[in-house]
Amino acid sequence: MTLTHNRPIADTAVATPEFEAANERQKRRRGLLLALPAYAYLVLFFAVPLGIVIVYSFATRNRFGGTDLTGWNIDSYTALGDSLVRQVLLRSITLAVITTVLCLVIAYPLAYYMATRRESVRNLMLVFVMIPFWTNFLVRNYAWYVILGTDGPLSRVTETVGIGETRLLFTQSAVVLGLVYGFLPFMILPLYASIERIDGRLLEASRDLYASGFQSFRHVLLPLSMPGVVAGSILVFIPSLGAYVTPEILGGAKTTLLGSYIVTQFLTARNLPFGAALSAVLMVIMLTATIVYFRKGGRTL
């Protein structure tokens, strides 16, 4: 305000800082009212429950399976150092990484193929990629349960061919298979979107400048499609890490993953503080992975 009083305001239409400031305030507030329902929804059903989870992680479990919201402590977090927990954590992360890498390797060539087709073919292929979403996720997992089962179609085929029966169900391989199957479209779509945006002449230019097909991929296509790689990897890694349905149906008892373990803590063991602490850890891992990936992607953009 001191600025405005330093010079006299002429009666012509000179710039008046008060009006400009008012205008700026209005600009900042524009659309706030319209966004309010979404804000309210997120706060009520996302931020508040998240707060409750974090509060519970510092609470104490009482003898009767209930939770006392007194005597705050970090016992639940110390319990994370337990070897069983570490094993579950490590196994979950390993499977999520394997799933992400497999999705990337399978999806990239397909996304490139799709992005380089003519428009009608492209759109048709996009529809094909999204068709699985028309069926419930749970149903699709049970379909795999049937296919992979001891007496299922896959086993019969391998028996007929003479390789002998397959015992895939209730193994980690079955879990990875199910996860890759379930999350592949989340990798394909962002990859497709980012490859499709790349100017094909850049690849031609690289070939003209003596790059082999692989060098052209390595030095031009891959770096330029990095936003898609990052987005797709996050979209696959995060749900894989917290996956519950697929490991539960296809994994069996020996391969407990983080998602199932957390559910067990809440529902079976009735150890709410420990379940909450595990959830918090899971979120921290996801958040870290996201930030690291975005930073890395951001630099190559």
Add this chain to the structure above:
Amino acid sequence: MRTGGDTGEDRTVDNSAVDIRGVTKRFGDVVAVDNIDLSIADGEFFAMLGPSGCGKTTTLRMIAGLEFPTEGSLRIFGTEVGTLPPNKRPVNTVFQNYALFPHMNVLDNVGFGLRMQGTGKADARRQAAELIELVQLTGMEQRKPSQLSGGQQQRVALARALVNRPKVLLLDEPLGALDLKLRQEMQTELKSLQRELGVSFVFVTHDQEEALTMSDRIAVMHDGELLQVGSAEELYERPVNRFVADFIGQTNLLDATVLDEDMIVLANGTRVMAPNPHPAGTKVAMSLRPEAIRLGPRGSVPAEHEATSLPGVVAAMTYLGHALVYRVNIDWLELEVRTETVGAQDRLQPGDEVTLWWDRTADWVVPDE
């Protein structure tokens, strides 16, 4: 050793940088390039000119290896390159809109070709810096293409191609995206750069003025066919057909029929003298450049031009400062006539009855295709 051919193309095979023989390119049912023969000499500034869709860019892309010919033979310095991939050819391209790598800075863009060929990083950087200096972009090494102006991007594209010391440099409408003033500057620069390096430049453009001012020779293409190859002078003064006459510069095309080797009959029955090689009765067009026609009040034709004159009526006059442009009606056509203002005769007004005449050597008869 001129052996003829429709296009007047020299059939020298040795010493040509690029030698194209009977090359056809089809995309499905579409014939993009139709059986062309072309030979580009080492060290030549060669332009390929034509309207969009005429096949000039496809021809360039076949030389680069970005398209393969459907039929025919394509040699670069005597080596058949028909289906060699682009990275195995001693040519480089300056792409339309440059196609600079957006994720690399200027230095890495320019050094790209060298690194792909296995040159060490330090060496590649040093050579890239030399080229950056040559195109006067020193100080811009660390910038991304998006931080450069159109003209600067153009120079980076040029440096990126030239750093590999190509035997032939291909340029696909490289000046198309620049504004007029910059384009004229770059024309001069490209020309002097080409002289300095002594490398063949093959330059694709739809801008005839650009082609005429820069090139040693020009190929005119239309609908996938090569119509004529020649110097700017040859194309302007002795076009092979109606399309070339019309496409290169401005001209008036008068429909006519050949009477004999010296005379033609214009569409309105006027006989004019026009030596031509066509048999009697051939439908032709007589090309008269606006600046080659002179005009004066009816009946003022000098006696020696009597056989090459036409009556007309002035329809309009435009004052351009250095010149006057008249639109003159002859029976079935309006002609454009351009006269210098310096030492001009009395200005004629619309409605004035006039006579047009021209030098016997000024007209040019082309087959009417």
